[in-house]
Amino acid sequence: MIVTVTPNTALDVTYTVDGLRPGDVHRARTVRHRAGGKGVNVARVLHTIGADVRAIFTAGGPTGTAVVGELAAAGIPAGVVPIGGETRRTTTVLADDGSVTLLNEPGPRLTDDEWQALATAVRARKPDVLVCSGSLPPGAGGYAGLLGDAPSILDTSGEALLAGLAGRPSVVKPNADELREVTGLSDPVAAAKELRRVGAGAVVVSLGPEGLLAVTGSGTWHAAPSTVLRGNTTGAGDAVVAALALGLSRAESWPDILRRAVALSGAAVLGPLAGDVDLAHYQAEQGLVAVRARPD
Numbered sequence: 641m642i643v644t645v646t647p648n649t650a651l652d653v654t655y656t657v658d659g660l661r662p663g664d665v666h667r668a669r670t671v672r673h674r675a676g677g678k679g680v681n682v683a684r685v686l687h688t689i690g691a692d693v694r695a696i697f698t699a700g701g702p703t704g705t706a707v708v709g710e711l712a713a714a715g716i717p718a719g720v721v722p723i724g725g726e727t728r729r730t731t732t733v734l735a736d737d738g739s740v741t742l743l744n745e746p747g748p749r750l751t752d753d754e755w756q757a758l759a760t761a762v763r764a765r766k767p768d769v770l771v772c773s774g775s776l777p778p779g780a781g782g783y784a785g786l787l788g789d790a791p792s793i794l795d796t797s798g799e800a801l802l803a804g805l806a807g808r809p810s811v812v813k814p815n816a817d818e819l820r821e822v823t824g825l826s827d828p829v830a831a832a833k834e835l836r837r838v839g840a841g842a843v844v845v846s847l848g849p850e851g852l853l854a855v856t857g858s859g860t861w862h863a864a865p866s867t868v869l870r871g872n873t874t875g876a877g878d879a880v881v882a883a884l885a886l887g888l889s890r891a892e893s894w895p896d897i898l899r900r901a902v903a904l905s906g907a908a909v910l911g912p913l914a915g916d917v918d919l920a921h922y923q924a925e926q927g928l929v930a931v932r933a934r935p936d
């Protein structure tokens with residue numbers, strides 16, 4: 641079983657507006673609420689494509705109750721770790737010019753006991769693949785303490801990413817900006833090699849519309865989509881992580897993993913909310929993704 645862990649769960653609120661103008665009043669055309677946080681989205685994508693997955697996450701207060709209820713209604717297997725604080729909201733604003741604007745709250749402070757309960761819940765599941773995703777709320781222990789012997793994926797940024805490398809994750813998945821921020825290097829291949837040197841087994845870098853770069857122990861590849869898509873990019877990275885987790889659980893080759901990851905990422909851009917995927921695009925695109933080996 642693939643287990644995802646989300647220490648900083650969120651109720652994602654997505655607005656659509658005609659345009660976004662700082663300092664102005666905006667009348668939202670639509671508003672939708674959806675259980676989120678990166679690991680929750682990864683689990684939703686995996687559940688949609690038929691994988692055996694369980695989402696372990698913190699939940700507290702009325703927003704936590706809403707998250708738990710929404711995931712139960714969607715039939716996504718869950719392991720809920722109750723917390724005293726209130727689960728945060730994140731806000732996504734989709735404007736008609738195609739821009740996607742995010743406001744992510746820091747999340748409620750976790751106590752030591754709550755963090756230990758999260759760690760215990762993860763270990764009790766004995767995952768075949770463990771996915772650690774998203775920001776850490778105040779008071780959280782580091783991801784390194786959750787990573788065990790099972791193959792693992794770490795998708796976070798900044799200090800949480802750097803500290804998590806001590807747990808020697810099998811794969812980390814920064815985007816190009818996050819990679820530059822933690823290494824200080826602007827060349828993504830050099831930066832990915834640096835993360836491998838300090839603990840990552842492989843580094844998969846999301847390059848937005850240009851696809852994915854994978855720097856691994858068995859080679860370096862670039863995987864490009866067949867077309868540039870317009871849509872909601874929130875959650876596209878989570879779809880990549882879902883594909884990486886499925887690929888690790890099946891011991892697939894890197895080119896096959898990257899084909900699925902690019903296809904699933906595009907399918908997420910076409911989905912209306914983070915965690916949604918367009919299955920027709922996913923199936924059609926897998927055969928169209930161009931994967932090229934690059935010299936190391």
Ligand SMILES: O=P(O)(O)OC[C@H]1O[C@](O)(CO)[C@@H](O)[C@H]1O
Nearest residue numbers: 650676677678730744774775875
């Ligand atoms: O933990 P953060 O880095 O703040 O990211 C959380 C947010 O990211 C998303 O997972 C999209 O990737 C949203 O669902 C939202 O909850």
